[in-house]
Amino acid sequence: MITAGRIVRLAERDRAAVHFFLDGDKRRALAGDTVLTAILTSVHLLRRSEFGPELRAGFCLMGACQDCWVWQEEGVRLRACSTSIAEGMRLRTLPPEGWS
Numbered sequence: 102m103i104t105a106g107r108i109v110r111l112a113e114r115d116r117a118a119v120h121f122f123l124d125g126d127k128r129r130a131l132a133g134d135t136v137l138t139a140i141l142t143s144v145h146l147l148r149r150s151e152f153g154p155e156l157r158a159g160f161c162l163m164g165a166c167q168d169c170w171v172w173q174e175e176g177v178r179l180r181a182c183s184t185s186i187a188e189g190m191r192l193r194t195l196p197p198e199g200w201s
């Protein structure tokens with residue numbers, strides 16, 4: 102199976118489609134996905150580190166390690182592994198300018 106993302110979806114592929122934007126690009130997920138699953142079934146990195154050049158893809162997948170922060174375009178930071186994707190969500194892999 103060819104996939105565009107780091108995660109390969111093996112089951113539950115018939116759930117309703119949900120569309121979101123990642124760094125301005127329209128992406129497709131399935132209803133019920135976490136933001137982390139939605140992003141990593143589409144691309145190979147979850148986010149860029151705000152402290153260096155490293156690429157991050159989450160670690161614990163259960164809300165403990167803080168390695169999966171992504172940002173909504175309006176600047177709200179969210180934990181990707183414990184947030185559900187929603188139709189039209191606009192996400193960033195880097196914090197907005199001036200975010201702290």
Ligand code: FES
Nearest residue numbers: 162166167169182
């Ligand atoms: S992957 Fe560890 S908190 Fe989300």
